[in-house]
Amino acid sequence: MAEPTPAEVQRFIAQGLACEHLTVEGDGRHFFATIVSAEFEGASRVKRHQRVFQALGDRMREQIHALSMKTLTPAEWAAEAASGANHHH
Template sequence: MAMVASEIERLVKEAFPDAHVVIADLAGDGDHYAARITSEAFKGKSRVQQHQMVYAALQGNMGGALHALALETIVPK
């Protein structure tokens, strides 16, 4: 079963309440998304750590309901 963009956004905002989240469905199939997430929580973390934080926020849906997610994580200025 595919995952809707609003569910991805909900899970991310639940983990990072200050986050600004922009989700794009890349293939129109609900399985391939791009996400731009801006949050203070990423400050001082490496890009790998930031992405791991997002994957953790998705609560095991990566590789299951969510097949592919191109991530861009940003620390606000």
């Protein structure tokens, strides 16, 4: 199987999981995904990752070890964005 591009990985995740925000960066060998989904509410980090792997299904079984991810709920994402924006005018 050809190595997926970040855009393909992003599409795979989006097809299987309702995301409010999704970015995937990578070089074909290693990927880093930032995934924000309301489905993560109340789920542990492990459960969130399992949910993403479930969304990917068989499409990336070979590549899954090369995917690192940050999984956030919309509230966590908003809090992180707020704490990152320390420019008070």
